[in-house]
Amino acid sequence: MAHSPIGVDLERAPGGWLRSMAEIVLGAMEFGTRIGEAESFAILDRFVERGGRWIDTANNYCFWQHPSGVGGQSEELIGRWLAARPGRREQVLISTKMGAQPTDPARGSKAREGLAPAVVRTAIERSLRRLGTERVDLYWAHVEDRAVPLEEVVDVFGELVAGGLAARIGASNHPAWRVEAARRLAAARGVPAWSALQLRHSYVQPRPGAPLVSTGHRMVFPETLDYVRSDPALDLWAYSTLLSGGYVRADRPLEEAYAHPGTARRLTALAAVAAELGVTRNQVVLSWLLGGDPVVWPIVGASTVERIDEVLDARDLKLDPALRTRLALA
Template sequence: MANEITIVLGALALGTRVDEAQSMDLLDQFTDLGGEWIDTANNYAWWLHDSGLGGQGETVIGNWLAKRPGMRERIRLSTKGGAEPTVPNGYPEHVEGLSGPALRTALAGSLERLQVDRVELYWTHIEDRTVPLAETVETLGEFVADGRVARLGASNHPAWRVAQARELAAQRGLAGYTTMQLRWSYLQPAPGVALPQSGHVHASPETFDYVAATEGMWLWAYNTLIDGGYTRPDRPLPAAYDHPGTARRLAALDEVAGELGATRNQVVLAWLAGGPVPVSPIVGVTTAAQLDEAMAARGLQLTAEQRERLDAAA
């Protein structure tokens, strides 16, 4: 389908909140519906596991791939390093970080758990300003040069740090970041109000300006459906969204959803993907119905007037 949205399956809950059998069913469903990109991390999900350490998400994906001959050629894997606790429940004071040795260990562990020899996209999960940026850049370039990583991304990094890293990579003739991953959705938190997830970094106008001005740069968004806050009464929106703009945006969202015969979530995903700077939304699911709803949004097209109305409601 022309202009179809690229929905990325967020695998944070797989292997923990969702057990292995259910996780494999969701992965099967995602690929049966034509999904390709699966996004995980080496620290998913330490806060949901008795060990206080991560790796469960990668492990269940690796076990799924091992039981599905030929599946590796159909899907693209995205994983992250840098934010795994070095002691149980040690985040954020005790994490592996982005030094050369830490990243080499992190990638090797990810590949082993995923039971693959390469990933299509590898992210530095969080910033680490205790390590020279050049050291991180050189290590990441090494991963691309040796074939274990196809593409590099920066998650939860400001645009200026991504720009610095790209310049260092270019000076050294190395592969650099070509993808950014940040929190973003249709509803916007009030400026200066803390999000409940302290590690989340929100996209900003500067982000979109930088991505638009940087050839080949790709933007992924996480927490796109705000943990079910658009549709689930049991998941109220965080306090950061308690401001007049939220009510105006929800009213516009309901208008457009009614016109299209779609759900709020589906309109949000279409809005994210179809803007001046296209975004690939990551969607985390725990049920088959949630996955069906998200994947059904791929062909949803907003008219220019509907997008203008949604944008104006702020």
């Protein structure tokens, strides 16, 4: 497929960021742990060659795969890649997160660092050092921390933007009402506000309330879509968009939370549309997210260069209204 660039730069407007066209984001969670340095560099290189811009990571990636029991390996690898590619930093946009880094390797995710102001300031300094950059393009509160007053969280994240350490800020794994409360506080206090929300989302949905294997994940709900749709200054980013290969790999069955009749109907519709268009089911899912209402920024991990090509080809797949209706009503 011939690629036509889909991404455009964001522009600053009173009260927030104007929504841009969505882009596919490269998820770098397993770079430096399960995915080795040579393979990670090749994937990153190919992503940029194909016009990709956004790279998403976190300071706690990938603590559960590393002997130390703490994260930072993904950020460190991206930093080494940037250092080995002069000029590449100007070609990419870096998104990273804090709040879920273990403070005690023996306790793992039960000992998260949280969102206290002093912790936030220290975390971004360490992330910048690992990444080898002076600022990040989007900095996320990775998880909620209700032990810290929301006013303090709003102020310290706004401080990062005002100080030039982050171009934008966002909330990951937060309920929509907390994000709205934080945005209202930011407006009232005259500080930069969260302009993006990151949650788990895909074409196939789990049963409402069903427990997920990853207990820290928060799902997109219809109310979330309505909230984002109503606010042009708020972007929706989605992780686990391809369900760890579950759409295309027989050895990657969907988890039990997805075992319901709606899943079967949607998988049947997805397979039919992909066959009619001569594309993969993954590509249909990504196109469905990119061109939806509201648009969604899908974060996609890749362990091979071939997967990057498949993923980025989805940018050129346009689903017409009739196909979207078929997929939506399945």
